[in-house]
Amino acid sequence: MNPSFGTYQLAEEHEALREAVRSLAEKEIKPYAAEVDENERFPVEAHNALVKAGFAAVHVPESFDGQGADSVATCIVIEEIARVCASSSLIPAVNKLGTMPILLSASDELKQLVMPSIASGEAMASYALSEREAGSDTASMRTRAVRDGSDWVLNGTKCWITNAGESTWYTVMAVTDPNAAKKSAGISAFVVHKDDPGFSVGPKERKLGIKGSPTREIYFENCTIPESRIIGEPGTGLKTALRTLDHTRPTIGAQAVGIAQGALEAAVEYVKDRKQFGKSISDFQGVQFMLADMAMKIEAARHMVYVAAAKAERGEPNIGFITAAAKCFASDVAMEVTTDAVQLFGGAGYTRDFPVERMMRDAKITQIYEGTNQVQRVVMSRAVLNG
Ligand SMILES: Cc1cc2nc3c(=O)[nH]c(=O)nc-3n(C[C@H](O)[C@H](O)[C@H](O)COP(=O)(O)OP(=O)(O)OC[C@H]3O[C@@H](n4cnc5c(N)ncnc54)[C@H](O)[C@@H]3O)c2cc1C
Numbered sequence: 001m002n003p004s005f006g007t008y009q010l011a012e013e014h015e016a017l018r019e020a021v022r023s024l025a026e027k028e029i030k031p032y033a034a035e036v037d038e039n040e041r042f043p044v045e046a047h048n049a050l051v052k053a054g055f056a057a058v059h060v061p062e063s064f065d066g067q068g069a070d071s072v073a074t075c076i077v078i079e080e081i082a083r084v085c086a087s088s089s090l091i092p093a094v095n096k097l098g099t100m101p102i103l104l105s106a107s108d109e110l111k112q113l114v115m116p117s118i119a120s121g122e123a124m125a126s127y128a129l130s131e132r133e134a135g136s137d138t139a140s141m142r143t144r145a146v147r148d149g150s151d152w153v154l155n156g157t158k159c160w161i162t163n164a165g166e167s168t169w170y171t172v173m174a175v176t177d178p179n180a181a182k183k184s185a186g187i188s189a190f191v192v193h194k195d196d197p198g199f200s201v202g203p204k205e206r207k208l209g210i211k212g213s214p215t216r217e218i219y220f221e222n223c224t225i226p227e228s229r230i231i232g233e234p235g236t237g238l239k240t241a242l243r244t245l246d247h248t249r250p251t252i253g254a255q256a257v258g259i260a261q262g263a264l265e266a267a268v269e270y271v272k273d274r275k276q277f278g279k280s281i282s283d284f285q286g287v288q289f290m291l292a293d294m295a296m297k298i299e300a301a302r303h304m305v306y307v308a309a310a311k312a313e314r315g316e317p318n319i320g321f322i323t324a325a326a327k328c329f330a331s332d333v334a335m336e337v338t339t340d341a342v343q344l345f346g347g348a349g350y351t352r353d354f355p356v357e358r359m360m361r362d363a364k365i366t367q368i369y370e371g372t373n374q375v376q377r378v379v380m381s382r383a384v385l386n387g
């Protein structure tokens with residue numbers, strides 16, 4: 001027998017971390033989740049609590065005064081926050097998304113400029129890849145960066161930027177060589193600060209879910225930054241942006257698992273309490289089988305997310321398939337499970353008196369952002385066909 005077989009389990013530290021985050025989330029995040037959604041406001045209570053406990057950006061390495069949490073631990077933090085409030089889970093998730101290009105490819109000087117402020121919670125980071133005309137087709141972006149002496153000057157508009165307006169730092173992908181033979185090789189990545197001249201943010205999008213997490217356009221009008229703010233070499237920006245997604249798709253999977261887990265738990269509590277035909281509806285096998293399927297799918301999704309995260313952590317090559325699969329599977333599960341949870345609540349599930357309708361609305365975005373689930377299937381099928 002393979003002696004390593006018995007080690008297929010989370011470390012004790014991971015389970016202890018889960019308990020700590022769950023306890024904080026129950027006490028300091030859950031009580032505000034419905035009202036944050038209702039009023040479409042940033043979850044300041046969650047942000048303060050996460051910063052205080054050191055959970056706002058757990059992935060930041062210890063060398064930058066961070067917690068140095070591994071990828072699986074980061075997923076557990078995001079999952080446990082999403083179990084009570086998906087909007088709040090975007091604080092650690094997007095801090096990782098916004099800083100991963102820096103951690104992967106930036107100079108030491110640039111890392112030193114940004115990372116300690118993220119670790120302390122003084123600042124948050126956003127990731128700016130998408131544009132109105134360049135969503136799934138990222139290489140078609142139009143935002144331009146032009147060298148001017150010892151500066152770079154950016155012009156253009158990015159859209160759908162999570163936590164824009166709240167973040168201090170923005171990693172921005174822009175075209176530096178419009179004549180590159182391959183469009184993707186003409187794109188570079190930069191770090192922009194909210195106070196840089198020529199940078200501004202637009203109004204909040206009016207969304208179906210994750211209403212506590214602001215999503216805005218960001219504008220660059222002759223936005224001027226020092227040349228040291230380029231991430232890596234010119235022309236490597238899209239590569240860095242896509243490598244980033246290999247590391248962060250598991251975090252979206254984790255968010256999806258957390259949302260689904262929250263919905264399952266709410267449904268279990270409700271069906272035990274609710275009586276029809278003279279008995280608890282949990283006595284009906286039709287209801288029991290729905291719960292069994294929900295729990296089964298969540299468990300499968302959770303394992304896939306942790307495996308994808310662990311492979312990313314170990315720096316394994318060719319993780320495109322597993323990270324896309326984890327994000328795609330977990331988000332499809334979250335959509336199914338939250339829809340079933342609303343169903344199990346009957347009419348009550350359709351009201352804002354219970355959390356499951358919010359969870360169903362929040363689940364939907366996990367099938368769309370960081371690459372739609374069709375795009376994940378493009379990534380997976382390419383890997384299947386090409387080995
Ligand atoms: C709330 C929210 C937050 C976001 N946060 C960020 C962020 O922080 N940073 C950032 O850069 N972006 C962010 N995004 C953008 C997000 O990643 C894009 O919306 C997503 O990648 C899809 O792009 P699109 O909206 O332009 O859709 P489109 O690309 O126009 O897609 C429309 C439809 O066509 C399908 N489609 C497109 N191409 C193919 C294909 N080749 N094969 C099959 N089907 C295809 C899609 O799957 C989709 O169903 C966010 C979006 C939202 C809604």
